[in-house]
Every structure is written in C-alpha cells, then in structure tokens.
Amino acid sequence: MTRRFWLRRGTVLAATGVLLFTAAPGASTAPEGRAGPAWVGSWTTGVTVASAGTGQTGLTDTTLRQVVHLSVGGDELRLRLSNVFGTAPLAIGAATVAVQHAEGGSRVDEDTLRQVRFGGERTTTIPIGAEWVSDPIELSVPDGANLSVSLHLPGPTGPLTQHRSAFATNWTTPGDETAAEGTGFAALGTSWFLLDGVDVRAVSAGSAVFFGDSITDGAITTVDGNHRYPDRVATRMLTRPERAEFGVLNTGIGGARLLTDQGPAGQSAMARFDRDVSGQAGVRAVVLLLGINDIGGTRGAVAAEDLITVHRQFIARAKTLGLRVYGATLLPFEGAGYYTPEGEADRQALNKFIRTSGEYDGVIDFDRATADPAQPTRIRAAYDSGDHLHPNDAGMDAMAAVVPVDRLVR
Structure with missing residues (x-):
C-alpha cells in the first residue's frame, strides 16, 4: 500500500555592488554526495479552505x-x-x-x-x-x-x-x-x-521549499506563464552548465500571514509548517518570505518583535529537521493600499533581524534586489505590477536572480 495521509492540522534585487546573498557565520558550504534515484517533490502548492x-x-x-x-x-x-x-x-x-x-x-x-x-x-x-x-x-x-x-x-x-x-x-x-x-x-x-x-523519482540533491504569501505565489504575473519567482529559480537551476538538480516547491499563499489564520488566504505560518515544509518529499532547504500582510493588514499595529518570534520558531523547527533555512527580506511597499509609516518601521525592523541576527543559514535580500535606488521604500518602477506591492514578471526575474541556486540545497 503506497497511500498515506496526514490529519488536518489546527486551525526581495537592487543596488549595484551590494552583496545580495550572504551565508550565515558557520554555515556549511560543502556539497554532499547524492545516492541513487529517490522520491523528490517536483511541484506543490499550499492549500486552504474553500472560497466562494x-x-x-x-x-x-x-x-x-x-x-x-x-x-x-x-x-x-x-x-x-x-x-x-x-x-x-x-x-x-x-x-x-x-x-x-x-x-x-x-x-x-x-x-x-x-x-x-x-x-x-x-x-x-x-x-x-x-x-x-x-x-x-x-x-x-x-x-x-x-x-x-x-x-x-x-x-x-x-x-x-x-x-x-x-x-x-x-x-x-x-x-x-x-x-x-x-x-x-x-x-x-x-x-x-x-x-x-507531484513527486518524481529521480537522482537529485533533494528539494527546496519556497514558503510565503502572494509574492511567492506569483500574484499578478502572467496567467499560465509560469513566471512566479520560484519557477524562475527552477529555470536558472536547470539551465546551468553543470548542475545538481533539486526540486523547487512553491507553498506561497496569497494573503498569508505569520501570526493569524486567514481562511481562504491560508493558515498561519506554524499551523501549516508540517504540511507545507516538513511533509514535502526530499526537502533539504526552505526559504521564508513572510510578514508583509501582518504588517500591512494591521496598518503597522503589529509588534515587530512578534513577527521575529515566529521567524525564530520557524528557524528552530526547520533546523530540528536538519533543513537549511534562508531568511528573505520583505520587499518595499510604499504606495500600496495598506502602507503606513508605522508599517514601514516594522518592515525595516524585521529586515534588520533577517540580515543581522546570524540565525539563518543564509540571507536572500529581495528588498535590495527590488527597491528603487532613488526611493528605497518603493519597488523599482520597472519591477512594479502597478499596485506597488507585487513584482511583475521582470520583478520576479530579478528576485530569482539573487537566489543562490548553486548552494541553496546541500
């Protein structure tokens, strides 16, 4: 019998010359050998309760x-x-x-x-x-x-x-x-x-989960174009001259938050961790890009310390499983419908923690990758889908370009 089941669980690339990926102190960079064919996740999605x-x-x-x-x-x-x-x-x-x-x-x-x-x-x-x-x-x-x-x-x-x-x-x-x-x-x-x-049986280095909200989900990218930033990461990985292939798994959910369940916009980060991270076949690494909806949805009333606490919980759970965990900085959002100065202060505080805490195995700086150099609190016009929050297809390419595909999965 090959069936299995899990019971329901409770209820971004900018300025020239800036290092956009950094390995945390002590993070391993040594490659690990691969065995023969094994099951690895090739595609996934985050699921929710039904909407209308x-x-x-x-x-x-x-x-x-x-x-x-x-x-x-x-x-x-x-x-x-x-x-x-x-x-x-x-x-x-x-x-x-x-x-x-x-x-x-x-x-x-x-x-x-x-x-x-x-x-x-x-x-x-x-x-x-x-x-x-x-x-x-x-x-x-x-x-x-x-x-x-x-x-x-x-x-x-x-x-x-x-x-x-x-x-x-x-x-x-x-x-x-x-x-x-x-x-x-x-x-x-x-x-x-x-x-x-969808899992495949293949010789691979395992899989990497991209965990997030609508930006990871690919909001406002071309329908049927497969232009979500994790899709573009997979394209980069597969087109390298010499590559150790790995599965790219997108568990972004539009509207998702770190702290609260959002119904058709997904459960909170830790409520869906087992299904969307540890439950994936061959998972070896996870990229966390989440928090902007907590900030914007509360108009900055959320405490940055509360967001950092969930990030720390996420890191601890991932590392307990032997996963490499990467923190991704939140993209600029000035001009978006739920932008406030208080929310911007929260975003800066969370991004500072991601960049400087040393608690991740690496940092992927999507903030610097997508910011307008003249107005760093705004997304660069060439990457803006029009709502000043979600990157367009070009912005997704810019995000993918700073993901370290050569050392993401080890």
Whole structure:
C-alpha cells in the first residue's frame, strides 16, 4: 500500500555592488554526495479552505483537468491529492496524468497518457482531513514539463480543498473524460483544487521549499506563464552548465500571514509548517518570505518583535529537521493600499533581524534586489505590477536572480 495521509492540522534585487546573498557565520558550504534515484517533490502548492464559487459549491460527475509546471523530471511520478479541508469523504472515480500538448490549454499528448491507481485500484475515497498519495506511475517526464492531471469527481463533492490564486487555468467537462485528448473542455477559472503535489523519482540533491504569501505565489504575473519567482529559480537551476538538480516547491499563499489564520488566504505560518515544509518529499532547504500582510493588514499595529518570534520558531523547527533555512527580506511597499509609516518601521525592523541576527543559514535580500535606488521604500518602477506591492514578471526575474541556486540545497 503506497497511500498515506496526514490529519488536518489546527486551525526581495537592487543596488549595484551590494552583496545580495550572504551565508550565515558557520554555515556549511560543502556539497554532499547524492545516492541513487529517490522520491523528490517536483511541484506543490499550499492549500486552504474553500472560497466562494466552485470551491464552495463543489463538483458533481465532472472531470477536472489541471496543469502544473514541474521543476525536476524523472522516470516515475506520483500524485498527492488533498481533502485536508473537505467536509465529507472525497470520491475519486478515475484519474490520469499526461504531458500537456505542445499547443497548451486543456489538450494532452495522448502518447503520454497514463492511468493513475491507488492501492492498485482506479477509484479511491479520501477521508476528511487527509492527503492521499497515488501508486507510482511509470511515465518519463522531462525537467520543466507541464503536467496535465485529470480527476473524475462523481460527487457531489461538497466544498473543495483548494489553492485560490494559481495563476493557471483549469478545465472541466461533464462525465468521466479523464482519458480524453481534451478539445471538449471548458475553462473554469484560475484556482487549483484537490491536487497539492507531484513527486518524481529521480537522482537529485533533494528539494527546496519556497514558503510565503502572494509574492511567492506569483500574484499578478502572467496567467499560465509560469513566471512566479520560484519557477524562475527552477529555470536558472536547470539551465546551468553543470548542475545538481533539486526540486523547487512553491507553498506561497496569497494573503498569508505569520501570526493569524486567514481562511481562504491560508493558515498561519506554524499551523501549516508540517504540511507545507516538513511533509514535502526530499526537502533539504526552505526559504521564508513572510510578514508583509501582518504588517500591512494591521496598518503597522503589529509588534515587530512578534513577527521575529515566529521567524525564530520557524528557524528552530526547520533546523530540528536538519533543513537549511534562508531568511528573505520583505520587499518595499510604499504606495500600496495598506502602507503606513508605522508599517514601514516594522518592515525595516524585521529586515534588520533577517540580515543581522546570524540565525539563518543564509540571507536572500529581495528588498535590495527590488527597491528603487532613488526611493528605497518603493519597488523599482520597472519591477512594479502597478499596485506597488507585487513584482511583475521582470520583478520576479530579478528576485530569482539573487537566489543562490548553486548552494541553496546541500
């Protein structure tokens, strides 16, 4: 039996000449040897309770087809499906995987279409509060592939565990069309439902988790463009002449905070740590970029010391697991709708801790990477999506450029 489940858990590159990555004193830089093929996370997403629309109403006798962008490839893969926030057992009538067709959209490359099984069976039922792992699927997928995952949901499902802001189009059609080529599907929206991970069997250095909020999630980047900054990190890693590949896992959730649960915007940082960090296959390192929503959402009323306390808890938990943990400085946000001078003071205090405490294994300075040199409390105009908070595609590239892909995972 290859199933497993976890019960529900409670409820940014700027000035020329500036060193944008620093290793903490005593941090190891020696590479470690890699063994043979093993399971490693290639794609994941942070999941939440359902929001309005399809997430709340659920689906009945529908095939849901979703496309996810893998980081590393492999000769086998397995799916992770989530009913963590469901309110009833979730029946899966059938499931398939395939590489997305070169034309994109809902079409698949039929030569790569594979049936997914669970304990040898085509169907399965996922208990409330659980994550379910499929049997291994024999399918060779290349690095950076777009994988189409189709689920037939007999339903009625009730509310669906989801990732609200995927910046990727999903597709539906009535009945069981999991084996269909895909021309008859209709676009549903840009959320992911039920699917929260794809692992591959490969020789790799492990995986790195990018943990954060909407900036990590890729807010306001090009839909279906895979231009989230962790995606761009994966591209950099895969295009190096000599590389030790590692899985790149994005657990950013739009609206997420360090201190408080936000419903469809995610649980607090430590409430989702086990699922989104330690529960990932092959995890070796984690990058923490979180806190701006605590600051902005309270208009600066939150105490910076409280944010630092959660960072310290996060560091301690990660290091207990033997993970390398990297602190990422908060990006400038003057001009954003929830900016205040008090909030800016909190941001500066948290960034000072991240840069100078020596408690991380390394610091990734996204603040200096994205700041306007003439007005460092504002994001550089060329990187601004227009809301003075979220970087555009170019800003995501600038962030990815300062992530130390050669030494992130050791």
